[in-house]
Amino acid sequence: MIATLSACAIVVALVFLRIPVGFAMLVVGLAGIAMFRDLAVALDLLGSTTMETVASFELSVIPLFLLMGNVINRSNISRELYDCANTFVGHRRGGLALATVLSCGVFSAICGSSLATVATMSKVALPAMRRHNYGDELAAGAIAAGGTLGVLIPPSVILILYGLLTETSIGQLFAAGFIPGLVGIGFYLLAVQAAVALKPELGPAGERHGWRERLRSARGVLLPILLFVIVIGGIYAGFFTPTESAGIGAVAAIMIAFARRAITWSDLLDVLGETVLVSAALFFILIGALYFSHLVTLSGFSYEIVEWLEGLNATPIMVLLGILAIYLLLGCIMDSMAMIVLTVPIFFPLVTGLGFHPVWFGIIVVVVSEISFITPPIGINIFVLRSNQPDLSIATIYRGVTPFWISDIFRLAVLTAFPALSLWLPSLLF
């Protein structure tokens, strides 16, 4: 057990030395397997693991969902969404921040990725809030946190990753994420209200919009909702599988973008190129993670840790709380995608062995990883926002995400205490 934990620690150390995450796992995996078995086994597993990871029908969802999100990103949909949300809630105190959370929520519903949501909304929402004299910290916090809604409301790349790593039904995971996602939006709205209640100068009220204007702007919501209905509706209506839904969503997004003349062929080629770069980089992490998990298997770690826990006489809920604490700690130093691929293969058999529901644990893992997106010092959304808006100071963003971070902890507690919030919808649909 000590050897396996040391291997994990070495991976983290190498990653901090700026070695690409996937390569760090490959190097440590190679050395470790050579130690536990022999070099020939380590080398042979390298070839088969790599082929298995890249020649995968199931993993085709990753580039395709990223493509759908990036295409939507290029077209003007995010601005229209934001304008629409603004006409409804902009007149309240902190209304533009509320609008940011709401439009992030709707945008999430079609975009599989948190980063894309933050990158997009920072271009749309931040200038608007600054025009209306909002405090930078509330604006930044709402955007960075709103982006995390993307990974829970289906479709979600992280849920897909979890499903693939654990052989849990992706359709059920998608259904399970929906209500917790809505709960998340609700809690974020409360977080905005709390922030402006404490510091009213952060979010002065804007002008009120009439119903005619609201209805006119509501057209902006129709297309994203149409896309959501096509993708998610198609899955549950039995037209296609979750795996196939990514391809359908990508084609539909491209057709909608062209129909609205929102992108050109050269834009599309650009978006395709951008997407394959990100996807390929992600696949090298996946190769490394799967290979590293073979080290964990061959070292007998999962048996040892179960024995160790039995020796401790820990109750299942204590084990679960311990695991959640590890995630929150890891989330402070690690990229969430890497964290999931590294930890889920280790924790999943343990947690399900204790009798927790695999789908529910998936939702909990995703919520925790979302929290890590906005957890200082390394919240990936914080950095994406910062690289898109270099004039925002990191300290401002840290301050801004705090109320959202606190509300996330509340949400985590609620979802942990009431598994039905996650499991009711899938039980209805499957």
Next chain:
Amino acid sequence: MKSRNGIDRLALLPALLLLALAVITFVDVVGRNLLAMPLTGSFDIISYMMAVLVFAAAPAVTRSRSHVVVDLLDPFCPAWLARIRGAAIELLSAGILFLLAWRLGLYGIEAHEFDRVSPDIYLPIWPIAGFCAAVAAVTGFIHLANAARDILGEPEQ
């Protein structure tokens, strides 16, 4: 080296493959549901395209230095040290890619020897493994070029 569209030319093949992947899925689903005519072998074809897509994109990922790294400690690293560290990591990465090329090549040779094929339409596996091996080797050399650039302190292309 950017084309007119701003896309790295190295990424052109995988980019088009990705579009094809989306279209194939679409055609398969529409054919199955509306025409009772699925695309035979789409499972096999998509698996294969994925392998080609990922490895075909590897040279562009390396040249644009798009691998996922944690750069948290960058502000504390002086420029001279960053250059040495960068070169060392690029050398290590080159080593990994050459290792992958070697093992994927062997995998391909054995796949050829043992007639390994895809489950539905019996596409041979060796050409795909061979392709991945070849591209991995090329990518290894690009890592070496990156290392040289780091040492010499040359700006990125």
Next chain:
Amino acid sequence: QELSVSTWLPMGHHINAGILEPYAKRVSEATDGRVTLNFLGKPLGSPAEHFELARKGLADITWSNFTYEPKRFAVFTLFELPLLSDSSEVNSVAAWNTYEKFLASSLSVLEGVEILGLMQLDPGMINMRDTAAVKPEDLAGKKMRAGGPIQSALLEKAGGVSVSAPQSKSYELLSTGVVDGTFANTEALYGFKLFEVVKHQTAVKGGAYNGIFFIAMNKKRFDSLSEEDRQAIRGVSGIELSRAAGIDWDQSSAAGGSAAEKAGMTFSEPSEELLSLIREVRTEQEQVWIESAKAAGVENPQEVMDFFYAEIERLDAERASR
């Protein structure tokens, strides 16, 4: 000596709990505890990699389906033909005897491994979500999860639409209605909880198709054991392991059937037209097999096939008289 076992289904699945773990116990007993089996917590590769895992010694013992590598192991499709025995025990023992008599020493594709046993799944059936498929017309235009050439050929003749996916995806495909039915053995009704999502099974006597699994060990590792231990292991392997596995498949099949019945599933017989369609597929696939067996260096394929069928008949009669 500890032998590592890579298995790609959860430990609770009957292949592990009902076949491999009891086998591990028998190996340990037969060798007085000198040889034990150590189940790895997670498979070291996809199901299709499991023959290679054993051949290269990445794991010492693995099991999988020959048809994950359809061209390499084309010879073994003989055992997947439709309309064999209703009993996995009979099919497994017949397959083992045929393998031992004609194939074991001559097949170059098995170099590098010691085949410890062969096991036949319980016969494959036609399972439908909404309406029973009794006649060929009932399958026309229906989307079916199918895997392998025999299922596809039958579906094509009946005018159905084949959706290719592993059995583990059946539940999701059926529950959302992406497919109208699936080819599955009765054990899978319980093993993959399919009884929750299918309402009708057309029970084809001897199977609309069949499936064969190998249990293999790395040859070098096997040869590295002492002569005494090898003999001890051989004593509980081969026909013994194949029979034990077949018996467990029969029991699991019965359990699947009764779970399905309790859930209100209906069982029907195929119509004469559907049966003759299946016979047609069998005749065609027999020819395909004879060609591929010749290509694989089997000298007298027809004799092998006749022997296999005769074994099934003999063992079926023996079983009936028990």
